Amino acid sequence: MPGKPERADAARNRQAILAAAAALFDRDGAEAVSMSEIATAAGVGKGTLFRRFGDRTALIEAVIEPRVTALRDAVEAGPPPLGPGGPPAAALHAYLDALLDFVWANRTLIRALEHRGPHAYYANAASRFWIDELTRRLTAARPGDDAEYLAHALFTALRADVIDYLVTVREMPPDRIRAGLHGLAAVPPDD
Amino acid sequence: MPGKPERADAARNRQAILAAAAALFDRDGAEAVSMSEIATAAGVGKGTLFRRFGDRTALIEAVIEPRVTALRDAVEAGPPPLGPGGPPAAALHAYLDALLDFVWANRTLIRALEHRGPHAYYANAASRFWIDELTRRLTAARPGDDAEYLAHALFTALRADVIDYLVTVREMPPDRIRAGLHGLAAVPPDD
DNA sequence: TACGATACGGACCGGTGGTCCGGTTGGCAA
DNA sequence: TTGCCAACCGGACCACCGGTCCGTATCGTA
Numbered sequence: 001m002p003g004k005p006e007r008a009d010a011a012r013n014r015q016a017i018l019a020a021a022a023a024l025f026d027r028d029g030a031e032a033v034s035m036s037e038i039a040t041a042a043g044v045g046k047g048t049l050f051r052r053f054g055d056r057t058a059l060i061e062a063v064i065e066p067r068v069t070a071l072r073d074a075v076e077a078g079p080p081p082l083g084p085g086g087p088p089a090a091a092l093h094a095y096l097d098a099l100l101d102f103v104w105a106n107r108t109l110i111r112a113l114e115h116r117g118p119h120a121y122y123a124n125a126a127s128r129f130w131i132d133e134l135t136r137r138l139t140a141a142r143p144g145d146d147a148e149y150l151a152h153a154l155f156t157a158l159r160a161d162v163i164d165y166l167v168t169v170r171e172m173p174p175d176r177i178r179a180g181l182h183g184l185a186a187v188p189p190d191d
Numbered sequence: 192m193p194g195k196p197e198r199a200d201a202a203r204n205r206q207a208i209l210a211a212a213a214a215l216f217d218r219d220g221a222e223a224v225s226m227s228e229i230a231t232a233a234g235v236g237k238g239t240l241f242r243r244f245g246d247r248t249a250l251i252e253a254v255i256e257p258r259v260t261a262l263r264d265a266v267e268a269g270p271p272p273l274g275p276g277g278p279p280a281a282a283l284h285a286y287l288d289a290l291l292d293f294v295w296a297n298r299t300l301i302r303a304l305e306h307r308g309p310h311a312y313y314a315n316a317a318s319r320f321w322i323d324e325l326t327r328r329l330t331a332a333r334p335g336d337d338a339e340y341l342a343h344a345l346f347t348a349l350r351a352d353v354i355d356y357l358v359t360v361r362e363m364p365p366d367r368i369r370a371g372l373h374g375l376a377a378v379p380p381d382d
Numbered sequence: 383t384a385c386g387a388t389a390c391g392g393a394c395c396g397g398t399g400g401t402c403c404g405g406t407t408g409g410c411a412a
Numbered sequence: 413t414t415g416c417c418a419a420c421c422g423g424a425c426c427a428c429c430g431g432t433c434c435g436t437a438t439c440g441t442a
Binding site: 007008009010034035036046047050055056 | 397399401402
Binding site: 198199200201225226227237238241246247 | 428429430431432433434438439440
């Protein structure tokens, strides 16, 4: 797939940038860190940073990418109920739990992504996957419902800034949010 | 309440700015309009703009304020089911409908507000009111449930950018979103 | 008419994401 | 080992942003 291998210095710099960015994002919150700061911290010129990653959005995506991949693997090929093969309701709940944990653990990065461009949160390739998977599991657990809309609504309820607001400002314990999510995903009465 | 009346030129400029800002926000999307553009369009210096409104956030809020007030009045003192006095379930549904219409009609402005600061969407004074009212109506319609969490989840599902994404990109008709919202707000089975 | 309070406006500031290009370096071929 | 050139580097540079400052013009009153 890679047309040409990367030169040694280029590869070294890519790693340095990724490491520096992850550290700074984690320490100060991704929105508070400028590209120049990252370049400096990585011991690299700003030009290098932008040549490697194109723009700020791409850098942030590159930093989360490995974590996304880990969860994605567990979802696509791990053991049930999170992995494929479990009973629909359990699969749905396990998936929601995993997403909530993921969002909470990576809230700074995700928040930074949410705030780029008009539909950044949903247009994102990773998000598309999460939503599609959520749609599948909802379809299986709740046949007859509007799974596509429901998936988007639930995914929206998992936005990093809401979660962060509820926990930080409203002082809701994460388990309460978890319970609320499960309630929203539960089968409603046929009215 | 006003300590001193505003000078004539000041009042004229305030109106000019408000009008210019509303027009530009509506035409280009609020995030794409800079403060200087607004000042120029209003035929006013940038200093004047900032002295009147303090900062960008306050300007945007000032532009939506009259629309917020209109809906707020209907909710607090209008005829049922949107106004007070109707049966709980109808009150809840009418309220969700009104919020959805409001968000759709003012999506550009609201989007601009969503993207300011960490918890801008929720910390906002108007939002607090919407959420509190939603909490009340949920409590009335669904006693025993976690109305506070539910209110935040539903309100999040009403964020302008989600709605806009669903309608614009996913091509979901607004009525489908409406139906989905009602489904989420409906009483779930006691499991 | 004269005068002080109020308001005006655009030059200015620090900082941002992103670009550009002269100089450097890695890695291959001879 | 040497020589060569594509690949890569880095920081000066750019346009622009939100926001401030202050000398000047205007309003409204006495």
